[in-house]
Amino acid sequence: MRAAWTGRIVTAAMLFCASPAAAQTCRAEVGGEEARTYVEQCLEVSPATRPPCNAENACQLIWDEIARGCALLGEDAPDFCSDYGE
Template sequence: MSVQAAEKSSSIRLKTEQAFEAALAVGDAEQDCAHSIGKVRALALVRYCRWVSSATRPPCNTVNECALIVRHIRGMCGSPKAQTLAQACERYGESDWQAVNRMPAH
């Protein structure tokens, strides 16, 4: 992996981790995730949700509440009480972050 690709992967990972933390901070806010944490962060969270999900109709959508998306990520990763993204899903390497970023999100 080139230095530029590694930097981009790290940036994607950092943005996704920040989105997860922001989603935790808003808790069970009744607004949709895009309004609760901002569209860019919500899209990062949704991409990650889609990456880890094996569900045929996952709740990975910015119009859902952030808490629902976080619960789904935690459930898919087997860490129901994780407070950080690293605790939730530890199994992904740097090359995976490029694929996470290519996941469709809306």
């Protein structure tokens, strides 16, 4: 019985921590203008049909998608991709 409750508590904690409300929006983190730049760059390079390129998402999520898209483009990547290289 105790293990079942422990599992439920851990699951609830993980869901709470993973929720978008737990992360600050990119707009709040860096301001509207800079967030807009990240969103535009993200949309330019992301191959996803529903990319996370939205200023209401955390900046890190947007940056990760930019880095992923830039890596997929390789030598054809736009110049700004050098800002997201490894």
